[in-house]
Amino acid sequence: MADLDFFSDADFENYKKLIYKESGIVFTMGNRSILEGRLRERLRQNKAPSVGEYYKTIIANSGELTAFIDSITTNLTSFFRNLPHFTALEKYIIPEISAVRSEKADKTLRVWSAGCSTGEEAYTIAMLLSEKLPPPWTFDIVASDISLKCLMTGKEGFYAADRIVGIPDTYLAKYFEKHEGGYKVKDSLKSKIRFDYHNLINLSPWRNFDVVFCRNVLIYFDEVMQTQVINHFWNNMLNKSFLFIGHSESLFGLNTKFDFVKTQWTTLYKKWVS
Numbered sequence: 271m272a273d274l275d276f277f278s279d280a281d282f283e284n285y286k287k288l289i290y291k292e293s294g295i296v297f298t299m300g301n302r303s304i305l306e307g308r309l310r311e312r313l314r315q316n317k318a319p320s321v322g323e324y325y326k327t328i329i330a331n332s333g334e335l336t337a338f339i340d341s342i343t344t345n346l347t348s349f350f351r352n353l354p355h356f357t358a359l360e361k362y363i364i365p366e367i368s369a370v371r372s373e374k375a376d377k378t379l380r381v382w383s384a385g386c387s388t389g390e391e392a393y394t395i396a397m398l399l400s401e402k403l404p405p406p407w408t409f410d411i412v413a414s415d416i417s418l419k420c421l422m423t424g425k426e427g428f429y430a431a432d433r434i435v436g437i438p439d440t441y442l443a444k445y446f447e448k449h450e451g452g453y454k455v456k457d458s459l460k461s462k463i464r465f466d467y468h469n470l471i472n473l474s475p476w477r478n479f480d481v482v483f484c485r486n487v488l489i490y491f492d493e494v495m496q497t498q499v500i501n502h503f504w505n506n507m508l509n510k511s512f513l514f515i516g517h518s519e520s521l522f523g524l525n526t527k528f529d530f531v532k533t534q535w536t537t538l539y540k541k542w543v544s
């Protein structure tokens with residue numbers, strides 16, 4: 271039940287609009303209580319007397335606005351989440367891109383983990399490409415998120431023991447060091463990933479990606495924002511490149527130029543222009 275004394279309908283409308291403008295994330299009556307819970311925590315930390323006063327604070331203070339937006343994100347992720355995507359990366363995308371670029375000197379595969387949360391997706395891609403990309407190919411990964419807290423975890427590369435489920439034993443032994451309470455990613459793998467802040471509703475300066483992973487992010491946006499984000503990706507990708515979205519997400523009905531691809535492992539999208 272919403273606590274209307276703490277968070278009135280008018281307050282909810284103000285916060286809803288601000289969150290949408292700043293991040294594209296949509297709050298509805300269905301998830302209003304999540305926002306209320308996160309606000310209680312921010313008010314406590316800032317010793318703010320009411321949601322109205324806290325609203326004035328975030329409007330005036332961009333650092334606190336960033337921390338507030340961070341606090342309302344949902345960061346659920348895991349290593350090797352939705353395995354068929356990684357199988358398709360290995361068995362479908364690597365051969366396709368190798369063929370397309372067979373005559374070209376550039377043998378670096380560029381991948382973007384957009385909405386990377388705490389980094390598990392980017393490290394999964396890094397392990398897989400380290401194992402499966404045939405020489406002389408190398409790779410670069412950019413991992414971005416709107417949550418600075420998540421990016422710090424990703425950069426540090428330390429994961430508690432219960433977070434490393436899903437990583438094959440051979441990969442764990444090769445790419446992680448055991449530390450008290452968990453595992454730390456080895457520097458050799460970390461050096462393949464650049465973690466950086468990026469708000470997906472804005473244009474990004476990054477270009478020439480072969481593969482973009484933007485999984486389980488679009489669900490937080492409405493169709494207008496989904497279309498905007500997807501069309502931004504188009505500009506960031508090479509003419510022959512691939513896009514993964516979450517397995518419960520779809521571009522169906524959105525006005526985008528991507529083609530749907532059905533492989534024997536999973537579905538994905540491609541930008542295929544000459």
Ligand SMILES: C[S@@+](CC[C@H](N)C(=O)[O-])C[C@H]1O[C@@H](n2cnc3c(N)ncnc32)[C@H](O)[C@@H]1O
Nearest residue numbers: 293343346347385387415416417469470485486
């Ligand atoms: C559920 S996680 C998905 C993590 C990972 N891609 C996966 O599938 O496991 C969604 C992530 O999207 C990020 N996110 C939400 N809105 C964003 C925005 N406007 N710009 C960048 N990242 C955003 C959140 O901070 C969160 O870490």
